[in-house]
Amino acid sequence: MKSKIILFIITVFQLQTNAQFLEDEKNKDITIKGLDFLYNQQFDQANEVLNSVKIAYPQHPVKFLLNAIELQWENVPIDKNPEVLKKYISELNKCILASKSIYNIPKYKKEATFFLLAAHGFIALSKNYQKEYFDAASEAKKAHNFFNEGKKYKNENPEFLFASGLYNFYRVQYPESHPMVKPIMMFFEDGNKKLGLQELENSFKKSIFSRTEAALYLVNINIKYESNFKKSLAYSNILNSKYPNNYIFKIKHIESLLLNNEYEEALKLNEQLKSRKDKVSQLSNLVFEAYAEEHTGKNLQSAFINYAKALKIPHDDRYTKEYHGMAYLGMARIFVKQKEITKAIAFYKECLKIAEYEWVINAAKTELKKIS
Structure with missing residues (x-):
């Protein structure tokens, strides 16, 4: 029993001493470098760079979130690989547990909120692609519990604009696309699609960690729902130019080119597939x-x-x-x-x-x- 208490105290101490990752400029820069390798599908380089962050933050939610993101990009499409998908969800749940352990400590609340929103959001997205729409809505409800807390920080920390933008857009769009979840969504705070798009665009312009994900969502949203093909092309061009090895980004760029009648350039890139x-x-x-x-x-x-x-x-x-x-x-x-x-x-x-x-x-x- 004593050994368990000592282990608990050590764990809490590790979490608290390493908690403020978002204020650690050195490790933030290292993380950005690692994520750039990851998005460019240079997985060995990404793993080498990101491991130093995980060593520096062994019990911090950032470690588990990075583990999940690596699994996702190394196993595209992850939803078709049940064994890896199980590991992916497990890492996100570890991120949630680590975040909750520091959430009620005032000086770490902002940090914990960021990772809770991210982890619950990724799980909800995964459930959606598995056609488990009620589970996706339920997971989104868990994220919503931290959404209002996150709104407090979006003006001082642009990383929170991404979660806010996604919520505002999909709070309206998701029940329109999946009417079966409307009874559940009535318990959610109202959204605003126009505001959501503005926040995603500002996330792309101002954030560091969320910038690439914001750009990818803006490509998809502008093709799928807004039929704004010029705007989708603007963002797909940025992604394809910065990450030329990422074939998912290349696919979205080719699609955007075609929808803008840029056939010659689209077919040239299509040869690479x-x-x-x-x-x-x-x-x-x-x-x-x-x-x-x-x-x-x-x-x-x-x-x-x-x-x-x-x-x-x-x-x-x-x-x-x-x-x-x-x-x-x-x-x-x-x-x-x-x-x-x-x-x-x-x-x-x-x-x-x-x-x-x-x-x-x-x-x-x-x-x-x-x-x-």
């Missing part, structure tokens, strides 16, 4: 090739074939689900041009079953109405 063996790259490559062929009118038959090949590759919800929706939409349009209306109707309906991109849904509904 052809040599990759992972399903995310293969599926994306086929859809992008087909989209360019369809919209330039150069080869509808080849476009049709590539769309069909893409649909034979299983999608994942995080990265390629919407490309199946785009493939169904493209094939439906080609059937219309070929006067095969029955097949076109069937493919428009398949598109609407899977698509969540607002521009895809609107196009499919409008075009289906014209031929029905």
